[in-house]
Amino acid sequence: MIAPAESLALENISRSFGAVRALHGASLVVRDRTVHAVLGENGAGKTTLMRVAFGLVRPDAGTIRVRGRTVTIASPAAAIALGLGMVHQHFSSVPAMTVVENVALGGRGVYRAKHVRARVREVCELVGFELDPDARASDLSVGAQQRLEIVTALARGARTLILDEPTAVLAPREADDLLGMLRRFADTGGTVVLITHKLPEALAVADDVTVLRHGQTVLAQAVGAVDSVRLAQAMIGGAPPIETRHERRAPGAIVVATRALGVRDARGVLRAKDISLEVRAGEIIGIAGVDGAGQHELLLCLAGRLAPSTGHIERPADVGFVPEDRHRDALILDFDVAENLALRGSGAARGRIAWRPIRTCAAALLTEYDVRAPSADTRVGTMSGGNQQKLVLARELESRPPLVIVENPTRGLDIAATAAVHDRLRNARDGGAAVTVYSSDLDEVLGLADRLIVMFDGRAREVPLDRDAAGRAMLGAT
Amino acid sequence: MSDPISDRARSWIGGWRQVRPSLATGAAAAVVAFVSLALLWLALRLAGFDASLALGALWRGSFGNWYALTSSTFVRATPLVLTGLAVAVAFRAHVWNIGADGQLLIGAAVATAVGLAFGTAPAWVLLPLALVAGAVGGGCWAAIAALLRTRFGVLEVISTIMLNFVAVDLVGYLVRGPLQEPSHAYPQSNPIPAAMHLPMLIPGTRLHWGFVAGATAAVLLWWGMRSTAAGFRVRAIGANADAARVAGRIDVARTTTNVLLLSGALSGLAGAIEVCGVTFALYENISPGYGYTAIAVALLAGLDPLGVLGTGILFGGLEAGALSMQREASVPSVVVTAIEAALVLLLLALSRRGSATSIISRFAGARLPSAEEPS
Structure with a gap:
């Protein structure tokens, strides 16, 4: 059998951002008609490498070949012209526009809705998608928005699809469907580059795998020639850290209780419906659900950040809250460490702020929570994601609140930082706090939780700690 | 604020945030x-002017001699410093108060009305009363914008500009109607009682105590923004309103309202001081656009209150010098407006050089990942 020709090749790519060397000498060779997984920890340079391929970032050095021809890709438009398509981690469709309008964006000449609609239908049929061409993007579920991104790329003639962590936002079954579709796309002549940090995914669907670490390619092989242990070692450059085991004690008194709780989001849509639950001291309640199932509003309400629209809630005044989007909701990136610590409770503060004790306390917390920052005067925006998240945890857990609410606590963190965060949460539980954790990564929820609650369409249901049962419940099956 | 309109406003005007006070x-x-x-x-x-003579006149009419410095530059700087502080404190909170001029006019009108109504009161009652009334008047005028913003989601950028025009017309009506001098010959009010005049700071000059009020306000605001919980809230909602609300549990709408009230009160105080220290009566065009120049004053100072004191004096000097430039070298005084604009534009260009990409990515919107950023 003749080996398929190469579709996309990036060789010895280097790129620095200021003093940070995001890539130095990274290479990736993707064979035609294959699914190629690009693995690596957060910050390993996966996304930067793909942005180089898509013309979003200019490499400082290195060559790019598309189907054997050396090219310079100066812009996404040039990448699209070369038959590349990219599906970003954060979707880039226009929420107020319909599917057809979104697909037509970036086109030239006269816009004829009929033609574009036909093209959308054709592409959907080709890859086996269901997508209403006239639905508004803002009305689509997360999975459908992602399908829209893929359809847009294909409608523009992409033969090589680059997907950045596409399964991160999906429920397990949706993720399986997507991976199946990608496999079919490759089998029918397309090429897929799949950026991921999930090993099982890569092993299940990919033909080849490339592992990046610290901006360099450390492994490039056919999937058949490697196993998960080998890949994990390549990713982190050593043996994975072991999370400390904790003895579970019997839970204590009820800390938070809701009865027939209903919560509306900022736009007035009823997101969480008729929720009755209790969380006790000394237990971790895990919450699972696909994006938009109401868990976000429920957690905001439990944390006292959103008033319930119906029903009743009893909760302590002091809540440690780690919101999902730390850059938006948890930290002020332009402020320094001490100011960010002072942010907690600043809404009710009066009079003068005693900065000196706050700075002393901040320095102590940095040590205690292993936050790598030069001093309490460090601007938070210059710190790494892992250190930012540890800072948020330090701030929220420091007063030993009786209730701790956490959303996607390890999003964007590497394995070591993830282990540290998990440890802190278990410590809080062992210290007698009632902890509620939501993560879009079901395995993370299962790993942390003592009890599991699955949200579907705004309703909550307690489900045994079992991956299959939880996965089914996330999609509404009983 | 979570309402989408103001989020959008924050992102397109939000670039000002990049201007930070510093030695650099x-x-x-x-x-x-x-x-x-x-x-x-x-x-x-x-343009064919005698440039050396013109610049010499600019210097002599502003900072070059004692009388010009005190009687012209500092007098001119007083309303600029106060309105500049009003703009700086509002912009720091990402509250876009463009209405300092209107708030100043209302402050001047209210102070005049109070002075004329209680003309027989002793100075120690009348003067503080007029100044407080001016501040309250300016605050109330800004409160309209605050109400529109928090109740109806009307952007304060729009409402405060519109209220400027309303204020101009209102003052025009007052000086032709209820407050017009008895002969009805001129569109202006009666002179305010002498008891209401601000005492002179330095004998033999026209420099009044209002300048000290402006400087004191600058120091107080500088301290307050750094060291008080209220000042922290103002900075926090400006730097990241979402985090302020979620992590800090700060009532963003309330803080916004308070900032607008404070901003309006500072502008209103500027108007009252102008009446009690300089004009001694209410005229239709009592402000030559102080509240608009104030935006340049605040931005040039990097929104830092102490910096506003400096840039306010600089602009006061430029405008004072412009008049003597016109007298001595026949150069139209409006060229100074061009210098002021050039100053702000150049400084913004310099101070943003390093952060151009981050601004572009802000403009490109939160949904597209920014191109130049390590993953």
Whole structure:
């Protein structure tokens, strides 16, 4: 059998951002008609490498070949012209526009809705998608928005699809469907580059795998020639850290209780419906659900950040809250460490702020929570994601609140930082706090939780700690 | 604020946030001032004026002699410093109060009305009463914008500009109607009682105590923004309103309202001081656009209250010098407006050089990942 020709090749790519060397000498060779997984920890340079391929970032050095021809890709438009398509981690469709309008964006000449609609239908049929061409993007579920991104790329003639962590936002079954579709796309002549940090995914669907670490390619092989242990070692450059085991004690008194709780989001849509639950001291309640199932509003309400629209809630005044989007909701990136610590409770503060004790306390917390920052005067925006998240945890857990609410606590963190965060949460539980954790990564929820609650369409249901049962419940099956 | 309109406003005007007070900004300001003066010299030469004479007149009429400095520059700087502080404190909170001029006019009108109504009261009652009334008047005028913003989601950028026009017409009506002098010959009010005049700070000059009020306000605000919980809230909602609300549990709408009230009160105080220290009556065009120049004053100062004191005096000097430039070298005084604009533009260009990409990515919107950023 003749080996398929190469579709996309990036060789010895280097790129620095200021003093940070995001890539130095990274290479990736993707064979035609294959699914190629690009693995690596957060910050390993996966996304930067793909942005180089898509013309979003200019490499400082290195060559790019598309189907054997050396090219310079100066812009996404040039990448699209070369038959590349990219599906970003954060979707880039226009929420107020319909599917057809979104697909037509970036086109030239006269816009004829009929033609574009036909093209959308054709592409959907080709890859086996269901997508209403006239639905508004803002009305689509997360999975459908992602399908829209893929359809847009294909409608523009992409033969090589680059997907950045596409399964991160999906429920397990949706993720399986997507991976199946990608496999079919490759089998029918397309090429897929799949950026991921999930090993099982890569092993299940990919033909080849490339592992990046610290901006360099450390492994490039056919999937058949490697196993998960080998890949994990390549990713982190050593043996994975072991999370400390904790003895579970019997839970204590009820800390938070809701009865027939209903919560509306900022736009007035009823997101969480008729929720009755209790969380006790000394237990971790895990919450699972696909994006938009109401868990976000429920957690905001439990944390006292959103008033319930119906029903009743009893909760302590002091809540440690780690919101999902730390850059938006948890930290002020332009402020320094001490100011960010002072942010907690600043809404009710009066009079003068005693900065000196706050700075002393901040320095102590940095040590205690292993936050790598030069001093309490460090601007938070210059710190790494892992250190930012540890800072948020330090701030929220420091007063030993009786209730701790956490959303996607390890999003964007590497394995070591993830282990540290998990440890802190278990410590809080062992210290007698009632902890509620939501993560879009079901395995993370299962790993942390003592009890599991699955949200579907705004309703909550307690489900045994079992991956299959939880996965089914996330999609509404009983 | 979570309402989508103001989020959008924050992102498109939010670039101002990038201007930070620092030593580097101060150095840049000096360079920029020098460059703009050099440009001015060149422009005057090209336009056929005696450039050296004109610049000499500019200097003599502003900082070059004691009388000009005290009676012209500092007097002119007083309303600029107070309205500049009003704009700086609001912009720091990402509250876009463009209405300092209208708030100043209302402050002047209310102070005049109070003075004329209680003309027989002793000075120690009348003067503080008039100043407080002016501040309250300006605050109330800004409260309209605050109400529109928090209740109806009307952007304060729009409402405060519109309220400027309303204030101009209102003052025009007052000086032709209820407050007009008894002979009905001129569109102006009666002179305010002498008891209401601000005492002079330095005998033999026209410098009144209002200048001290402006300087004191600058120091107080500088301290308050750094060291008080209220000042922290103002900075926090400006730097990241979402985090302020979610992590800090700060009532963003309330803080916004308070900032607008404070901003309006400072502008209103500027108007009252102008009436009690300079004009001694209410005129239709009592403000030559102080509240608009104030935006340049605040931005040039990097929104830092102490910096506003400096830039306010600088602009006061430029405007004072412009008049003597017109007298001595026949150069139209409006060229100074061009210098002021050039100063701000140059400084913004300098101070944003390093952060151009981050601004572009802000403009490109939160949904597209920014191109130049390590993953």
